[in-house]
Amino acid sequence: MLTLGIDTSTDNLGLALIENDIIKAEYNLSLKRKHSEKLLPLMVDIFANIGIRPQAIDAAVVAIGPGSFTGLRIGITTAKILARIFDIPVKGISTLEIMAAGVESEYILPLLDARRERVYYSFYKLNYKENDYLPKTLLTAAGARISELSNILRNYKDKEITVIGEKRHEVIDHLKTNKFLVNQSAAEKNIPRAAVLARLGRDYIDQGQKDDIYELKPTYLKQPQAEIDWQKKYGDN
Template sequence: MLTLAIDSSTDNLGLALMESGQLRGEFNLSLKRQHSEKLLPLMEEIFELLEIEAKDLDGAAVATGPGSFTGLRIGITTAKMLGRIFAIPVKGIPTLEIMAAGAAGAYRLALLDARRERVYYAFYQQPEADSDDFIKEIYPPAAVRIAELPEVLNDYSQKQITIIGEKKLEVGKVLKASNFSIKYGEPESDLPRAAVLARLGENYLKRGQKDDIYQLKPAYLKKPQAEINWQQKYGSN
């Protein structure tokens, strides 16, 4: 099974090819606002380097956010295009799940900056060693004020929590002040890795878990600023 992973949800642009559990190649590049220009050329490059053609793909996985509004649209549209052209299944996976699945620790708090002293967060637990289940989602992705996280995570204050992602130092300071036991994940887990997305995508697709490409959409978790400004000026109708 040959799976292409596409992640354009953050400043990091990620591409990876996984074939039956073996990583064939991976790009993780900090390109900030260049995703629209670089995604398709990088796809062509990774196919050429690995002597693979797009028609050889058996499936595609794509990060669904939260994250950059423009970046998410670019990645998801590309995955949908591949699904339609080559009649392959597509699986969308939350960006915070990708981050958590690439980290270590029994309990993992994944974070992305939501600005104005807020973060997007999701909380996960490692499955039992003898289980073939994916990482267990305890709290799904949501936006929250950093100061409110001790209350949100109160039931797990006696567990050691591994914090990964943006704003992890600020969040760690707040949790420590509330007597949480925390540790910080390694730097490579602070952004979603394309190889992890490819692994998750392959596993989901093997289980028959795919998305309807006509229903697949970004998980923004908040409205674009332009829409907020419009509603403030003209109302919601």
């Protein structure tokens, strides 16, 4: 099965083609706001380089965020159209899950920067020792202030947690201060990798889990609650 993975959710533009267990091609480009210009030319490139025609793909997998809303819509639109034209299954995968599925640790906290001392996080368990590489969600994706994370993760204080992604250094500092056991991972494990996305999508589709192409949309994740309502200080007296 030839699976195409597309990720335009973050600054990383990810594009990968995998055939069964073989990575045919993988791009991870760090770009800011250039996804619209780059995505399709890169697709032409990737197919030309490995000599495959677009109609050969059997599945399209796409990152559905959290991330930039505009960026997300670029990848999702592309996946929808491919699925519609070639009549192939499509599967949307959380960007945080892609990150988690790329490391081999039991407890994983992937992070994306939500700016202003805040992050989007999700918390996963990976039973990699049993050769199971699909992360199990322990805490669903949400936004939080970095300073809240120790409380959010309070039930996992005795576990070794691998912290990856954006703002990991700040989060690690915060968790260490609060007596958590934390690990890091090698530099390349800190982005959502396109090949991991394609592999995850393929695994899900193999299990019969696919998305309705008409319903597929980004996760428009809510911001964390503001710590203070500024109304009193700045609102009308």
